[in-house]
Every structure is written in C-alpha cells, then in structure tokens.
Amino acid sequence: MGNALADKVLAGHVPSAARVIRRLEDGDAEGRDALTALYPHSGKAQIIGVTGPPGAGKSTLVDRLITAFRKRDKRVGVIAIDPTSPFSGGAILGDRVRMQSHAADSGVFIRSMATRGQLGGLARAADDATVVLDAMGFDLILIETVGVGQDEVDVIKLAHTTVVVCLPGTGDEVQAIKAGVMEAADLFVLNKADLPGADEAESHLATLLHLEMNDREWERRLVRTVAEKGEGVAELCDAVVAHDVYLRTSDAFTSRSAARARHSLFERLRELALERAIDGIERSEELQHVLGAVTRRETDPYVGAARLWQALKN
Amino acid sequence: MGNALADKVLAGHVPSAARVIRRLEDGDAEGRDALTALYPHSGKAQIIGVTGPPGAGKSTLVDRLITAFRKRDKRVGVIAIDPTSPFSGGAILGDRVRMQSHAADSGVFIRSMATRGQLGGLARAADDATVVLDAMGFDLILIETVGVGQDEVDVIKLAHTTVVVCLPGTGDEVQAIKAGVMEAADLFVLNKADLPGADEAESHLATLLHLEMNDREWERRLVRTVAEKGEGVAELCDAVVAHDVYLRTSDAFTSRSAARARHSLFERLRELALERAIDGIERSEELQHVLGAVTRRETDPYVGAARLWQALKN
Numbered sequence: 001m002g003n004a005l006a007d008k009v010l011a012g013h014v015p016s017a018a019r020v021i022r023r024l025e026d027g028d029a030e031g032r033d034a035l036t037a038l039y040p041h042s043g044k045a046q047i048i049g050v051t052g053p054p055g056a057g058k059s060t061l062v063d064r065l066i067t068a069f070r071k072r073d074k075r076v077g078v079i080a081i082d083p084t085s086p087f088s089g090g091a092i093l094g095d096r097v098r099m100q101s102h103a104a105d106s107g108v109f110i111r112s113m114a115t116r117g118q119l120g121g122l123a124r125a126a127d128d129a130t131v132v133l134d135a136m137g138f139d140l141i142l143i144e145t146v147g148v149g150q151d152e153v154d155v156i157k158l159a160h161t162t163v164v165v166c167l168p169g170t171g172d173e174v175q176a177i178k179a180g181v182m183e184a185a186d187l188f189v190l191n192k193a194d195l196p197g198a199d200e201a202e203s204h205l206a207t208l209l210h211l212e213m214n215d216r217e218w219e220r221r222l223v224r225t226v227a228e229k230g231e232g233v234a235e236l237c238d239a240v241v242a243h244d245v246y247l248r249t250s251d252a253f254t255s256r257s258a259a260r261a262r263h264s265l266f267e268r269l270r271e272l273a274l275e276r277a278i279d280g281i282e283r284s285e286e287l288q289h290v291l292g293a294v295t296r297r298e299t300d301p302y303v304g305a306a307r308l309w310q311a312l313k314n
Numbered sequence: 315m316g317n318a319l320a321d322k323v324l325a326g327h328v329p330s331a332a333r334v335i336r337r338l339e340d341g342d343a344e345g346r347d348a349l350t351a352l353y354p355h356s357g358k359a360q361i362i363g364v365t366g367p368p369g370a371g372k373s374t375l376v377d378r379l380i381t382a383f384r385k386r387d388k389r390v391g392v393i394a395i396d397p398t399s400p401f402s403g404g405a406i407l408g409d410r411v412r413m414q415s416h417a418a419d420s421g422v423f424i425r426s427m428a429t430r431g432q433l434g435g436l437a438r439a440a441d442d443a444t445v446v447l448d449a450m451g452f453d454l455i456l457i458e459t460v461g462v463g464q465d466e467v468d469v470i471k472l473a474h475t476t477v478v479v480c481l482p483g484t485g486d487e488v489q490a491i492k493a494g495v496m497e498a499a500d501l502f503v504l505n506k507a508d509l510p511g512a513d514e515a516e517s518h519l520a521t522l523l524h525l526e527m528n529d530r531e532w533e534r535r536l537v538r539t540v541a542e543k544g545e546g547v548a549e550l551c552d553a554v555v556a557h558d559v560y561l562r563t564s565d566a567f568t569s570r571s572a573a574r575a576r577h578s579l580f581e582r583l584r585e586l587a588l589e590r591a592i593d594g595i596e597r598s599e600e601l602q603h604v605l606g607a608v609t610r611r612e613t614d615p616y617v618g619a620a621r622l623w624q625a626l627k628n
Contacts, residue, residue, distance in 0.1 A: 043611050309587065
C-alpha cells in the first residue's frame with residue numbers, strides 16, 4: 001500500500017522526514033501510517049548511542065563526529081535528547097545552534113527531542129525517528145542522550161554501538177554512570193583529555209575494562225579525545241567503523257537488530273496495554289470505590305490495584 | 315488481621331522497618347503483607363521531596379536539615395535515591411557515610427535506594443518506604459533524588475512539599491531542571507550562596523517566580539543557604555514548617571494526600587497490567603510469529619503490538 005508522505009521521505013525529502021518524526025512524537029495516526037510504510041526500508045544503518053554524564057562534552061563530540069564522517073562520505077543522522085529547562089535553555093540551545101553549522105548539508109539530519117516527563121515516551125520517539133532516518137538512507141544514526149536517568153538505559157537498547165563519554169575528575173557526583181551502562185559500552189571516550197587527572201582517569205577506566213572477564217568477541221576500546229580541538233576524533237571514527245565491521249562480519253549486527261526489534265515491539269505492547277487498562281479503569285465504577293478506600297487509608301495501593309484489575313477482567 | 319512484622323514496625327523496631335522496606339524493594343509478599351497492615355497507620359507525616367541538579371549539595375543540605383529538625387524534636391526519615399556507578403561510588407558513599415553521623419539517633423532513619431535501571435521501580439520502592447516510615451511515626455520524611463531524569467518527576471507526585479535546590483552558575487548543562495519540576499516547587503533553595511554569581515542566580519530565580527501569575531494560595535519562597543557552613547538552614551527549616559502549617563490549615567494536605575493515593579494506586583495498577591500483559595504474551599503462540607515478522611521488517615512494532623494485544627484478548 002502506498003503512502004505519499006513515506007514516498008517523499010524515501011525520495012530524500014527532508015521536510016517530510018521532519019514531519020513524520022514530529023507526527024510520531026505526537027502519537028498521530030499520519031505518523032504511524034508513514035512508519036508502517038517506511039519500516040520495511042529500514043534496518044541498514046549503524047545506530048550509535050552516545051551517552052555519558054552531563055558536561056562530558058557529548059554535543060561537541062557529536063558535532064565533530066558529523067564533520068569527520070561527512071569527510072568519509074557517510075550520511076549522518078543525529079537524534080539529540082534534550083532536557084527542557086528554563087535554566088539550561090541557553091547552554092543547550094547554544095549547542096544546538098553550533099550543530100546547525102551542518103544545516104546546509106543534506107547529508108546531515110539533526111533533530112532535538114525534549115524530555116517531556118513522560119515515562120518512556122521519549123525513548124519511543126527516538127526509536128521511531130531512527131526508523132525514519134534509517135529508511136531514508138542515512139548510514140549512521142547517532143542518538144545522543146542527556147546521560148542520566150532512564151534515558152541512558154533506553155538508548156542502549158536501541159543502539160548497535162554504545163559509546164560512553166567520560167571526563168577526567170573523580171569524586172564528582174556528575175560522573176554518575178549506571179553500572180548497566182558501563183557494561184553495555186562498546187567504546188569508551190575519555191573526552192577533555194587535556195584536563196588535569198586525565199591519565200588517572202584513563203588508568204581507572206582501563207582497570208575497569210580489565211577487571212571484566214574478556215570473553216567478549218569485540219575487544220572494547222578506550223579513545224582519548226579533546227573534542228573542542230578536534231583531537232582524537234579521527235581515532236574515534238576509526239573505532240566506530242571498526243565496530244561496524246565487527247558487527248557486520250559476525251552475526252552481531254543481526255542479533256542486535258533482532259534484540260532491538262523485540263525491544264521495540266514489547267515497548268509498543270506495554271504502551272498499548274497501559275493505555276487500554278487505564279482507559280478501562282477510568283470507565284469502571286469500581287474505581288471510585290477503590291480510590292476512596294485508598295485515600296481513606298482503608299486499602300493499600302497494591303490491594304486496591306488488584307481489586308481494580310479483577311474488576312477490569314470481569 | 316495481625317501481622318507480626320508490621321507490629322514490630324509500629325512498636326518502633328528499626329531493623330524490622332528496614333526489613334519491610336527491603337522486602338518491598340524486592341517485590342516480596344512478606345513486604346506487601348506488612349505494608350497492608352501498616353497502611354492504615356500512615357498518612358500523618360509531611361513528605362518532602364528534595365530535588366535539584368547533581369552537585370547542588372542536596373545530601374549536605376539534607377544532613378543539615380536532619381540536625382536542625384532533631385533540635386526541634388521532630389523525628390526525621392530520609393529516603394535517598396542514589397545512582398549506582400563504579401565511578402561515583404566514592405563520592406556518593408562519602409555523602410552517605412557523612413549522613414551516618416545520625417546513625418545512633420533513633421529519631422533518624424536513613425535509607426539509600428539504588429537506581430536499578432527499572433522503569434518506575436525505584437519510585438514505587440520510595441513510595442512504599444514512605445508508608446513504612448510514616449506508619450512508624452516519623453514526623454517528616456525527606457525523599458532526596460539524584461535530580462535528573464524521571465526520578466525527579468516521580469518524587470514530586472509523592473511529596474506534600476517540593477524543595478528544589480539550585481546553585482549559582484549559569485550556562486551549565488548541570489543546571490538542567492525540568493520545566494514541570496520548577497512549576498511544582500513549593501520552596502526554592504539557592505545553595506552554595508557564597509559562590510560568585512549567587513546574586514545573579516537569586517535575581518534570575520526571583521524573576522522566574524515572579525513571571526508566574528501568582529494565584530497560588532501558597533506564596534513560594536526562595537531561601538539562600540551555604541549548607542556546608544550551616545548558613546540559612548534554620549530559615550529553610552522555618553520555610554518547611556510554614557509550608558506544613560499552610561498544608562494543614564488549608565485543605566491542601568488532604569488534597570495532596572488524595573492525589574498521592576491516586577498516583578500510588580494507578581502506578582500499582584500500571585505495573586500489574588504490564589506484568590499480566592507481558593506474562594500472557596510470553597505464553598502466546600502469536601508472539602513468535604509477530605516477533606519474526608518485526609525482525610524481518612515485514613511488520614512494524616506498532617502494528618505488531620496491536621496484533622499481539624488482539625491475540626491476548628481472544
């Protein structure tokens with residue numbers, strides 16, 4: 001079945017791609033229909049998750065990676081996950097503006113997505129956007145996260161290649177990286193490697209890499225960069241390419257893509273189940289009784305939820 | 315119905331409270347049974363969410379608040395939400411150790427909870443823990459968050475009083491506070507107010523407070539503190555108490571408690587719905603067909619999820 005909007009995306013029409021992504025963010029049927037038409041054309045791009053603590057310089061690094069990959073004739077899509085804040089607006093907007101230096105280049109597509117405080121909603125939107133860019137023929141799709149909270153964990157599940165960006169300096173609460181994220185990393189970047197403490201940080205990271213039993217097929221790498229000056233960026237590109245070669249010459253690309261498909265499917269199912277359950281509950285008479293009982297502290301929320309679920313099923 | 319473990323908690327036995335909280339974190343039946351018995355005894359404490367960007371000094375501030383409230387003969391419970399990380403272990407552990415200066419004081423209960431990368435799981439565990447401490451007779455329960463990601467939004471839904479801790483310095487990505495969090499704040503703290511830029515930050519915050527149409531019953535306050543030196547902590551205590559007085563002399567305590575109960579109930583229902591839906595799916599024959607089709611890119615995840623949901627219902 002044809003879909004005019006999807007056809008425009010496949011023909012490389014950037015405004016149409018932006019429209020589909022926006023419609024999907026809104027949970028709109030037009031977006032979903034286009035996605036259905038685009039989905040069979042996706043599955044070729046290397047999807048790269050870039051995460052790490054705030055202040056690690058991820059945006060600058062991504063900006064440099066775009067330039068470097070463009071020199072290698074790769075088309076690059078970027079999905080940047082932004083926190084929305086009256087405080088940080090300036091700084092982050094600044095980063096985005098900087099990235100817009102690629103705006104005139106049709107081989108680059110950059111889309112920022114704001115966290116809206118919706119559980120899981122942002123990860124879904126990012127997932128959908130990668131499908132659109134992938135179908136459109138971008139070779140690499142970088143998903144850049146804020147680097148904290150759930151977003152970080154979600155992005156790993158979407159990526160073929162996970163890049164964790166660290167910076168020198170210890171004892172800093174900002175360095176908080178979740179254990180699961182460290183384990184999932186394929187590449188480590190020590191950015192701002194010209195700062196004091198870089199050598200210590202490198203050996204600390206190297207120790208962490210070593211501590212792990214290395215029965216991995218892919219030997220994880222650590223790259224030192226100074227993104228602001230462009231130092232180490234070529235090495236990082238090489239490492240990203242090496243990981244892509246590993247993925248496609250082993251069965252890893254296929255197995256990660258399958259895991260990604262499973263994850264996407266289950267996430268959509270979860271949303272659907274929630275939506276339908278909550279819909280059903282909102283219309284249920286039992287809700288007012290249970291809600292009253294929980295509010296009066298006669299019934300605890302677990303027992304109340306079980307009662308509502310039972311009512312839903314009958 | 316009696317519950318021996320709950321009875322011990324109600325009698326003030328700290329190890330039993332710790333056990334119930336741990337069992338609830340694990341999703342264990344023993345924990346839930348105790349919670350059912352404790353729930354009718356809860357609903358009296360002032361629950362205070364303390365949030366703000368990493369590095370704002372929340373842990374130190376909470377530590378000082380404990381001391382100050384103990385001097386006012388209040389019993390204080392603290393639930394600290396921690397990121398788990400091989401990097402930050404040192405710093406955060408240090409904070410916790412510092413807070414253990416209250417360890418010998420039976421009027422203080424501190425419990426750290428690690429983020430485990432489970433969607434919503436941590437918020438549920440924190441919610442359950444407040445019920446336990448509340449039933450046990452703690453007057454104030456402080457929930458301290460990492461201050462980023464979803465945790466921040468969740469904690470507001472659990473609190474009667476939301477305290478947002480800021481620090482001087484602009485253009486810093488770390489300053490990222492979600493818009494929804496700013497709006498929900500009852501009290502703002504400008505911590506580290508002896509740093510350069512404090513006056514600018516204060517006037518920036520004051521402008522933000524002013525921009526809003528002030529049709530609120532509660533006039534939101536801004537308190538300057540230097541937690542490390544204990545400066546401004548008494549004023550902050552006064553502001554927390556003033557908010558409690560406002561809550562209990564208006565219908566706000568009742569309405570926030572009702573909103574909290576509703577939120578807790580719906581969260582438990584969501585979890586139950588997900589659990590049952592995923593359980594049902596795992597046993598469904600349709601799953602393998604749909605999963606195969608999504609992996610081969612013949613079916614997109616939305617259409618696949620709808621097919622699975624339909625299969626579940628039949």
